[in-house]
Each structure stands twice: as structure tokens, then as C-alpha cells.
Amino acid sequence: MKNRPPAMHALLNAPALQDYPKAPLKALATALFKAHQVTPFACASLNEWVELVKERYDSLMSPPLKLLYNATGVVLSTNLGRAPLEASHLKELELLSDYVNLEVDMQTGKRANRCALVQELLKVLFGAEDALVLNNNASALVLVASVFAPKAQNKETLLSYGQLVEIGGHFRAHELLDCVTNLKFVGSTNKTYLQDYQHALSSNTTLIVSIHLSNFSQQGFVASVGAKELLKLTTAHKILFYEDLGSLQSVPQVQKSLKHAHLVSFSADKLLGSVQGGVVLGASECIQKLAKHPLYRAFRADKIQLYMLSKSLQAHIQGQTNPTQRFLAQDRDALLNKALKLLQLLGGVRATLIETTALVGGGVADSGLKSFGLLLTPKRNFKELHHTLHQQGLACVLRYDGVLVDIFALFEKDLNTIASIIKNTL
Numbered sequence: 001m002k003n004r005p006p007a008m009h010a011l012l013n014a015p016a017l018q019d020y021p022k023a024p025l026k027a028l029a030t031a032l033f034k035a036h037q038v039t040p041f042a043c044a045s046l047n048e049w050v051e052l053v054k055e056r057y058d059s060l061m062s063p064p065l066k067l068l069y070n071a072t073g074v075v076l077s078t079n080l081g082r083a084p085l086e087a088s089h090l091k092e093l094e095l096l097s098d099y100v101n102l103e104v105d106m107q108t109g110k111r112a113n114r115c116a117l118v119q120e121l122l123k124v125l126f127g128a129e130d131a132l133v134l135n136n137n138a139s140a141l142v143l144v145a146s147v148f149a150p151k152a153q154n155k156e157t158l159l160s161y162g163q164l165v166e167i168g169g170h171f172r173a174h175e176l177l178d179c180v181t182n183l184k185f186v187g188s189t190n191k192t193y194l195q196d197y198q199h200a201l202s203s204n205t206t207l208i209v210s211i212h213l214s215n216f217s218q219q220g221f222v223a224s225v226g227a228k229e230l231l232k233l234t235t236a237h238k239i240l241f242y243e244d245l246g247s248l249q250s251v252p253q254v255q256k257s258l259k260h261a262h263l264v265s266f267s268a269d270k271l272l273g274s275v276q277g278g279v280v281l282g283a284s285e286c287i288q289k290l291a292k293h294p295l296y297r298a299f300r301a302d303k304i305q306l307y308m309l310s311k312s313l314q315a316h317i318q319g320q321t322n323p324t325q326r327f328l329a330q331d332r333d334a335l336l337n338k339a340l341k342l343l344q345l346l347g348g349v350r351a352t353l354i355e356t357t358a359l360v361g362g363g364v365a366d367s368g369l370k371s372f373g374l375l376l377t378p379k380r381n382f383k384e385l386h387h388t389l390h391q392q393g394l395a396c397v398l399r400y401d402g403v404l405v406d407i408f409a410l411f412e413k414d415l416n417t418i419a420s421i422i423k424n425t426l
């Protein structure tokens with residue numbers, strides 16, 4: 001075999017690797033040797049192998065996340081970490097280098113519920129009877145169905161064919177539900193009527209779920225059943241109606257949904273603009289059942305999540321906006337000014353100011369928002385430029401006619417740095 005890898009001891013004892021811890025180097029080298037057997041590397045000398053192992057080690061020890069400037073025109077992009085967090089809230093997290101009263105009541109010194117404050121905040125903000133916080137909204141789907149229509153007890157959940165949607169990252173809420181409950185689909189892709197639910201009801205049916213269509217919509221020959229009717233139907237049959245609201249469109253919308261569902265849930269890191277988390281709101285009796293189920297323990301939120309979510313909710317209650325809301329509130333003048341400022345900072349770079357459409361990610365419907373962008377049209381390969389900008393930390397859009405820097409989701413404070421990146425790259 002050509003390009004034989006060096007002996008492990010020779011590699012590990014190479015002078016250039018003296019200051020590196022041996023055990024991880026050995027693990028990396030073992031993996032490299034294995035990969036080399038499948039597809040041989042070009043490394044010929046011991047030195048080249050040393051360099052390769054060093055490179056792998058340094059990349060393993062690099063900062064876990066790197067800064068990206070979001071010139072994609074998509075706010076709440078899951079790839080880019082969904083909601084940017086409030087810097088002042090993050091600074092307070094240093095508190096967690098000490099012990100904290102996560103599950104201790106400061107007055108009594110007794111064991112307490114770690115979610116007590118966040119639950120009170122949710123109840124106040126949304127006017128809900130009771131609230132529960134989970135690790136994410138996907139857990140809410142699993143927990144609600146596990147508690148109220150468990151497969152193990154042959155219980156059934158009704159779901160409209162019209163709500164079998166895929167949101168992004170291959171996420172399909174119904175596939176998750178299918179793991180824990182017997183799903184019975186009702187109606188058709190475009191039309192579902194109340195009688196479809198009525199006909200499908202059996203003595204085993206204990207739950208009706210409605211899933212927000214997210215970034216998908218239907219037009220034309222369509223019909224669906226409103227929450228009000230489904231609440232009436234489920235109440236009459238003494239079963240439960242649960243609405244997965246997805247991204248949470250607005251606080252008033254949740255308040256309205258709560259009137260027409262026994263339980264609702266949504267993500268904390270979409271339009272609520274906070275950390276990853278799943279919020280479940282609804283009737284106290286139902287929430288208590290969820291909290292008592294063994295699975296709840298598997299989905300519980302940790303102290304960093306709870307701290308950050310509480311801070312976001314406190315800010316909301318006090319009428320403060322979060323970074324995502326501030327992006328969404330930008331008017332035409334603000335957007336145009338931001339674009340012109342960047343254009344000016346770019347000096348002589350070949351760039352054209354154009355109108356664009358910004359989007360809200362995270363499964364938010366009808367999110368086409370007017371925005372502006374700078375279309376870079378250098379006399380070089382657009383694909384290569386797009387790639388290089390990405391490597392420099394500027395997430396932008398490759399188009400057939402150039403590389404688009406959409407200004408919608410760029411922070412004003414970053415424009416100077418972004419201009420430098422572009423100028424240095426071109």
C-alpha cells in the first residue's frame with residue numbers, strides 16, 4: 001500500500017506534538033488512519049501526518065460557534081441560530097458560575113419547582129390558567145400525545161390530512177406524534193370538514209391535534225375546521241383539543257387560541273425571540289397531568305434556558321422589544337438608510353442597491369417583507385465570491401446575477417465590519 005501511515009508512537013512523540021495532550025491526539029490519529037484505509041490521504045511524510053493531526057486537534061478546540069453576519073434576508077433562520085439573544089441578558093449569565101436557587105425557595109429554604117417564576121410570567125403575559133416549559137416545542141407534541149392519547153393504551157389522535165406539513169430540516173410534527181400515539185388522519189389534503197372528525201371519532205379517540213401550517217399555505221378549493229368548532233366537539237366527547245401554534249404569531253393570537261383549545265404550545269426561540277424552549281399553556285388540570293408524567297423529566301429545561309426565557313418574558317411584560325421584533329419593525333426608511341449607509345461604506349465597490357424580499361424563518365407563514373439589498377457584481381466568479389464571503393463570516397445569497405447582501409437582518413453596529421469584509425474580499 002502506498003502512503004503507509006506512520007506508527008502511532010512515532011506520530012504521538014513527534015516534537016511538534018509535545019505540548020498536545022496524548023489521549024485526544026491518539027483518538028484523532030486512529031480515526032484518520034481508519035479513514036486513510038478507505039480513501040488514502042495524500043500525506044507522505046511523518047511531518048505531513050503531524051500537521052494533519054495538529055490541524056484536526058486545533059479545529060476540535062476552536063470556538064464552538066463562530067460569528068456570522070446575516071445578510072441572507074431571513075430572520076429567525078434555524079441555520080443561523082434562530083433568534084439572536086439580548087446582549088444585556090446574556091451578560092447576567094455569569095451569575096451561573098456560582099450556585100443558584102434553581103430548586104430552592106429563598107423564603108422557606110425548601111425544595112421548589114424550578115419553573116415557578118417562568119410559569120408565573122407566562123400566565124401573566126398570556127392570561128393562561130397554567131403553563132409548563134419544556135426543552136423545545138417538539139417535546140410538547142410528544143408529551144401531550146403521550147399523556148392524553150398514549151399508543152400503549154391503544155388511544156387515538158385525530159389529525160387533518162391538510163396539516164401533514166414539513167417545516168424545515170425535515171421536521172414533520174406528525175411523524176413525531178406517530179411515535180407515541182395512534183394517528184388517525186381525517187379529511188383530505190385540501191378540504192377537511194367537521195363531519196370528518198365526527199366520523200373518525202371512536203371510543204379510543206382521546207385527542208384532536210391541530211398543527212400550524214407554518215411556512216406553507218393553501219389557496220383556492222380549500223376548507224378547514226376552526227378551533228372553536230373543534231373545542232366544542234372535543235368538549236362534548238370529554239376528550240382534549242390541543243393546538244401546536246408553531247412560531248407563535250403574536251401575544252393576542254395566543255390569548256385568542258387559549259379560548260378555543262384545552263392546550264396550546266409554541267417555540268420560545270421563534271417569534272418570542274428567546275432561547276430554545278417549548279411553552280405549553282392551558283387548563284391547569286391538563287398542565288398538571290403533563291408535569292406529573294415521567295416523560296416530563298426527559299424534556300425539562302435547564303437553568304440557562306429558564307433564566308433567559310424568564311428575562312425575555314419580563315422584557316415583554318415591561319413593553320420592551322427583542323432583537324427579532326426590532327428587525328421586524330424596521331420601516332422602509334430605516335431599511336433604505338441602512339442599505340445606503342452600507343453602500344457608502346463600500347466606497348467604489350461594484351454594488352447596486354436593489355429591492356428585495358426578506359423572510360421570517362422558523363416556520364412563519366406569509367412572511368414576505370419588503371427590504372433592500374446590495375447586489376455585488378464583481379468581474380469574477382459569483383460562486384467563488386459567495387463562498388469566500390461566507391468563510392469570512394458574511395452569510396449572503398448567491399444569485400444568477402451576483403451576490404446579494406440583504407440588509408434586513410444586519411445589525412447597524414456591524415455595518416463597518418461588513419463593509420471591510422466585502423472590500424477586503426473583492
Ligand SMILES: *Cc1c(COP(=O)(O)O)cnc(C)c1O
Binds near residue numbers: 246267
Ligand atoms: C417549529 C415548529 C415545531 C418545532 O418546534 P421546536 O421548538 O423547534 O422543537 C413544531 N411545530 C410547528 C408547527 C413548528 O412551526
